Amino acid sequence: MKIELRSDTFTKPTPGMLEAMFSAEVGDDVFGEDPTVNALEQKAAAIFGYEAGLFCTSGTMTNQIAINVHVRQGDEVICDELSHIYLYEGGGIMANSNASVKLLKGDKGRITAQAVQDNVAPDDIHACVSRLVSLENTMNKGGGSIYQFSEILKIKEVCRKNNMQLHLDGARIFNALVETNDDPLAYGKVFDSISICLSKGLGTPVGSVLLGNKEFIRQARRTRKRMGGGWRQAGYLAAAGIYALDHHIERLKEDHQRARHIGNILAKRPEIEEIFPVDTNIAIARLNTSVLASDYVKNLAEKGIFAVTFGKHLVRFVTHLDFKDEHLHEFEKRMTL
Ligand SMILES: *Cc1c(COP(=O)(O)O)cnc(C)c1O
Numbered sequence: 001m002k003i004e005l006r007s008d009t010f011t012k013p014t015p016g017m018l019e020a021m022f023s024a025e026v027g028d029d030v031f032g033e034d035p036t037v038n039a040l041e042q043k044a045a046a047i048f049g050y051e052a053g054l055f056c057t058s059g060t061m062t063n064q065i066a067i068n069v070h071v072r073q074g075d076e077v078i079c080d081e082l083s084h085i086y087l088y089e090g091g092g093i094m095a096n097s098n099a100s101v102k103l104l105k106g107d108k109g110r111i112t113a114q115a116v117q118d119n120v121a122p123d124d125i126h127a128c129v130s131r132l133v134s135l136e137n138t139m140n141k142g143g144g145s146i147y148q149f150s151e152i153l154k155i156k157e158v159c160r161k162n163n164m165q166l167h168l169d170g171a172r173i174f175n176a177l178v179e180t181n182d183d184p185l186a187y188g189k190v191f192d193s194i195s196i197c198l199s200k201g202l203g204t205p206v207g208s209v210l211l212g213n214k215e216f217i218r219q220a221r222r223t224r225k226r227m228g229g230g231w232r233q234a235g236y237l238a239a240a241g242i243y244a245l246d247h248h249i250e251r252l253k254e255d256h257q258r259a260r261h262i263g264n265i266l267a268k269r270p271e272i273e274e275i276f277p278v279d280t281n282i283a284i285a286r287l288n289t290s291v292l293a294s295d296y297v298k299n300l301a302e303k304g305i306f307a308v309t310f311g312k313h314l315v316r317f318v319t320h321l322d323f324k325d326e327h328l329h330e331f332e333k334r335m336t337l
Contacts, residue, residue, distance in 0.1 A: 003305040003331050005262070008172075008255070008281060008320035011203040013240060020243040026235035029055075030225070036235030040242050044196060044209040047245070048188035052217035054210045054224060055238055059084075059171045061229055062195035062210040064092045067132065069219045070165045070192070073098035075131035076121055082109040082141035084169055085134055096227075100128050108276065109142025111135070113154035120162045133159055136169040138176045141310070144259070144282030146176045149186065156190045166190065171197040171208070175280040178252045192216070201252050201281060202244035203321040206237050248321065255281040255319040258328050262317050265332050271296070273313075281320065287313045303334045 004010050013021065027033035041053035056062045063085050067077060077093055079086060081103040085093060093099050102119055104111045121127040133155060139145045159166045168191045170176075177184060187194065193212040198204040210220055224230060256278075263278040266285050276284040287296055293309035300307055300315075310316040 001304065001327065001330050003327055003334070004323065005317040005319065005331075006306045006308045008200045008318045011321045013205055014203070014321070016247065017204070017240050017243045020239045021236050024235045024239035026233035028232050029234045030230040030232060034233060034235040034238070036242070037238040040238035040245075041209060043242060043245055045211050047184050048194060048211055049185040050188050050194075050211040051214045052212065054217050054220050055234060055241070056208050056210060056224060056229055057206060057231070058199075059169070059195055059197045059208040060089045060092070061224070061227065062208040063134075063167075063169050064089060064096050065220045065223045065227070065229075066167050066193045066195060066210055066212075067093055067099065067134070068097045068223050069216060070132045070167060071097050071099045072129075072131070074100070074128055076100045076102050076128045077132045077134055078102045078104065078111075078116055078119060078130055078164075079134040080104055080106040080109045080111045080136070080139070080142075082106070082139065083134065083136050084140055084171065085136075087141065099131075102130070106142075108145040109136060109139030110145060110147050110151070111155070112151060113158050116155055117158045117162075120158070120164070130162065130164055132165045132167060134167045134169060136171070138172040138280050138282070140172070140282065143276035143284040143316075144172065144175065144278070144280035145276075146179060146279045149180070149182045152187075152190055165192045167192060168194040170194045172200055172280065174249050175201055175252050175256070178250060179256065179280060198241040198244055201255060201320060202241075202248045204237070204240040204244050207241050209241070251321075252281065255321070255323070258323060258325075259283050259317070259319045261328055262319065262331065265335050266317070269335065281318055283317045284310055285315045285317070287315065289313060303337075305331060305334060 045053040121130040198207040263275045263283040274286040
């Protein structure tokens with residue numbers, strides 16, 4: 001039995017999801033005529049109280065489009081140094097939008113309102129214009145850590161005072177919401193745009209949705225086309241997204257329980273120094289300085305357990321829809337041999 005813990009993107013569509021895909025009604029989405037894409041965009045937008053949505057191929061695309069619409073060249077994006085938009089999107093802030101980045105050191109990837117306020121560029125011709133603050137929730141590189149909504153509200157206030165937009169990389173926002181019971185409508189009121197992933201914990205084969213007001217999404221649609229992201233009968237994929245929003249949100253709690261269990265099993269290992277707090281579906285292990293993460297991951301693979309390196313001595317384990325109790329039991333067995 002293969003124990004796949006590299007990422008929550010490794011899931012395959014469930015039979016119910018496949019059935020929804022097969023029976024989708026489709027049309028040409030570049031002409032705005034795919035009814036299933038339109039329904040997905042409306043449905044995702046409604047969850048957060050936005051006017052509109054834009055279905056895209058990936059979370060990288062939705063984040064990069066959002067940044068492109070929010071900033072002008074030479075502007076600055078403020079974010080945590082562990083942000084996906086900075087570390088894992090191919091330098092896209094610069095390459096796609098000619099914008100600069102100010103990196104803040106947060107707590108497990110979470111920045112504070114005070115740090116944002118302290119780092120807004122001054123109104124001075126020497127400085128760039130701080131135009132956008134981008135948060136990530138849950139925070140991947142922070143071990144799936146969750147923002148307190150009260151801090152987000154304070155960050156919003158700093159943005160308002162300084163005429164900055166606020167974007168959320170919500171690739172795993174539903175993992176946060178099922179844990180905190182925060183109201184998604186409150187998120188929609190605070191963020192100028194949110195990017196959600198359907199292909200992570202929600203288990204679809206492909207897709208992310210960018211959310212915002214009508215004018216923002218109108219501009220985003222133009223940017224998507226320019227990037228080559230206009231697609232045709234994408235409704236087959238959108239149908240999977242609708243199915244996931246209907247059936248796969250509440251069950252994320254199961255992933256979180258299993259991830260905590262994994263954290264507990266790993267914590268007993270002598271070669272592991274520390275487990276980051278397991279807030280959601282990600283467990284990060286810090287190894288003894290004598291053990292390289294790259295070697296450790298190779299050893300695990302020989303036991304049929306797959307994880308990824310997350311730094312020189314860091315290893316990441318992610319639970320998901322296709323990681324069931326039987327996999328957890330098998331994981332425990334192999335890790336206690
Ligand atoms: C996965 C992920 C994305 C988007 O990744 P794609 O592979 O481009 O879909 C964005 N942000 C975070 C935090 C992610 O984990």
